[in-house]
Amino acid sequence: MRTERILLAAAGVIGVLILILLIAAIARGGDDAPRVRGGEGFVTAVERGQQATVMLSVAGAPGGPDAMPMGSGFVVDSGGLIVTAAHVAGGMPVVNIVYIDGTVGRAELVLADEAADTAVFRTTPSKPLQALPLADSNRVKAGEPVVLMGAPFGLTGTATSGIVSTVNRQIGIGGAPDFEDGALRGPVQAFIQTDAALTAGGSGGPLMNAGGQVIGVATARESRGAPGAGLAFAIPSNVVKTVLDRAKAVMDGTAAPPMGAPPADLPAAPNQSP
Structure with a gap:
């Protein structure tokens, strides 16, 4: 009988340990960011991002789609929805889009929100196009x-890396400084700041986590005269x-909101950027 009691106690302990492991596994599964295997780095994320990132240029520009590069954007829906920064589009109703393989298409503006610079x-x-998922930026x-x-510079599929320097960066309000070049003037809120290099033509591109999810859209830089450097x-x-x-x-x-009408719950956008 004593042996049976010991076995039952041991079984109970094992059962509790298994339950704890299951709870921990479920908790990890609740994080919506895909896990990255050791040593994999950004390879998978970059491969996915290259297929979904596009260059935007003025439609009908002399010399073809590469004559007047405007900026970057990315596919968010396989059916053909593309997101970019509003200042990149500049209010143009139609633009050319250039994919990583050199394929050129045309895209029509659906909505531009100047306040959100989106x-x-x-x-x-x-x-169907390769699309990038949007992560929960609150995490x-x-x-x-x-x-x-x-x-x-019109080089599609370019990737730079870094870390998130800080979140909820506020510029120009509450005593926070304005940058000398005016890149982030105005009541700007909730920016994600990174040290990943952003150069001319890169605005509108996706800022992704290691799992290949978009956590933000590149909108501005502060380099103090050093191209490609800075924040x-x-x-x-x-x-x-x-x-x-x-x-x-x-x-x-x-719904048919007026173009550029800022909703009350969105932050104001930068006035200038690369």
């Missing part, structure tokens, strides 16, 4: 490794989600 374009692809923490994708800033993905939802409502015909 614009949504729509294209009609011949086949982003300083110190996380990130990769910034874009088409600086970069991104509009948080949760702000982008809000603008994207409004754009989808416009396409569905359930």
Whole structure:
């Protein structure tokens, strides 16, 4: 009998340990950021990002789509929705988009929110496009490794890496300094700051975590005269989600907000950037 009691006690202990391990596994599964295997780095994220990142240029520019590079953008829906920074689009109703393989398409503006510095374009692809998922930017923490994708200087598929320097960066309000070049003047809120290099033509590109999810859209830099160096800033993905939802409502015909009308819950955007 004593042996049976010992065995039953041991079984109970093992059962408790298994239950604890299961609870821990479920808790880890609740984190929406995909795990990255040791040694993998950004390889998978960059490969995915390259297929989804595009260069935007003025439609009909002399010399073809590469004549007047404007900036970067990325696909958020395989059916042809593309997100970029509103200042990159500059209010253009139609732009050319250039993919990593050199394929050129045309995209029409659906919605531009100047206050959030976010614009949504729509294209009609011949086949489903590689799209990037939007992460929950409220979960982003300083110190996380990130990769910034874009088409600086017209070089599509370019990747730079760094870390999240800080979150909820406020510039120009509450006594915070304005930058000398005016890149972030005005009542700007909730920027994600990173040291990943942002150069001319890279604005509008996705700032991604190591799992290949977009945590922000590149919008401005402060380099104090040193191209490619300094600090970069991104509009948080949760702000982008809000603008994207409004754009989808416009396409569905359930809403028709005026172009550039700033919603009350979104931060103001930078006035200048690369």
